[in-house]
Amino acid sequence: MILRRALPARAKQPERRxxxxxxxxxxxxxxxxxxxLLRGRIEEGALxxxxxxxxxxxxxxxxxVSRVTVRKAxxxxxxxxYLFRKQGKGTFVSLRNASSNRALEQGFTAESFRDGAIxxxxxxxxxxLPAEECPAEGRANFPGAELLMVVCVRCLNGVPVIYEQDYFPMRFAELLDIRMxxxxxxxxxxxxxxxxxxxYSYMFAVAEATGEHARALNVPAGRPLLRVCQTVRGGSDQFVFFNTQMVRTDVYKYRTSMNLEP
Structure with a gap:
């Protein structure tokens, strides 16, 4: 028997510490x-x-303490x-040791900050879910019986721009209990x-927004969206995860690049 476990959407709660x-x-x-203290919270993953x-x-x-003390810290x-400032927007946790994992500089979060967006x-x-419920484009990556699906909405400056479904092998099942x-x-x-x-590799197509996409992205049902299928790999070409993204191209421009140098 295949068991399904789901964490329903719920109101955000302030982080407890x-x-x-x-x-x-x-x-x-x-x-x-x-x-x-702040450095410790970053290194332990709380931030x-x-x-x-x-x-x-x-x-x-x-x-x-005084404001001078806080600013010096x-x-x-x-x-x-450990941190970087964006004028008028606040102070944020930076990407340390980026040279050891260049992919971190190319994701949605990093690119958005470089573009001046939050x-x-x-x-x-x-x-x-049963592995066979993965979209056809990524199903071959899941030889096991089950997978973990994470559904999220990505926003820029508070505007929803991507409806994303991530499909992880069960070796990442711990993500069920991690705040993402x-x-x-x-x-x-x-x-x-x-x-x-x-x-990572991509497949691109145009697809109409379903009711689910429309509600999440605040667009009319039937609006054309960019559908992106992404396969992510790690060391020794090991499969990491697969995702599908429904992208509002009116407010977000999908960017990718290719290096042809040997």
Whole structure:
């Protein structure tokens, strides 16, 4: 018997974290202590690539320190390449050691930031399905009985632009219990599973928006959308995951490139 497990869409809840206090008796400067706390949250994965950190005024209130202390802590993490600032938009977790995983620089999150936009992702559902329910274009990648499907909507500056269905082999079943909202998939796979994406292939077509796509993307049913099928691979050409994307090309321009150098 094949079991199906689903996590229904639910209202977002504020991230819960244990309040960590600064040691006012320590000889370590307060700004360095605060930087250590924020750095620790990034390294443990509580703040993923592209996540916006708590605003400065909220950090001042939360830790009972001056704005100068907060800014010095953030300046230190920017200098160490843990954070980066976008004028008028806030401070965000940066991509560290990018040279070891170049694919992280090419995903939706990284490209959106380079274009000056703020990307967000809302996970609508996570479901274990029979492998034969994978779209035909990716079905050959799933010789096992089951797969994990993650459905999400990707937005730019709050506008929904991509309805995405990701299909993972069951070796990534742990994703069922991991919060994926506002997380780069490539970054999550790298941080949590040690997967280094080395390449991907695409298929492109035009398809009409169904009722499901229309509701998620806020477009009329029947509107033409760009349908993208993406197969992602890692080291030794190992299959990582497959996805389909329904893209609003009126507000998002899909970009890909090819390097023909030997």
């Amino acid at each position: 244990t309040m960590q206090k600064l040691d006012r008796q320590s000889q370590t400067p307060m700004y360095k202590q605060l930087a250590d 993923g690539y592209g996540n916006r950190i708590t605003p400065e005024n909220a950090l001042v209130e939360e830790y009972g 953030i300046d230190l993490l920017v200098e160490e390449n 990307p967000t992702t809302q996970v609508l559902a996570k479901t274990i 909202d506002n997380r780069s998939v490539f970054s999550l796979l790298s941080d949590r599973f040690g997967v280094c994406v080395t390449g």
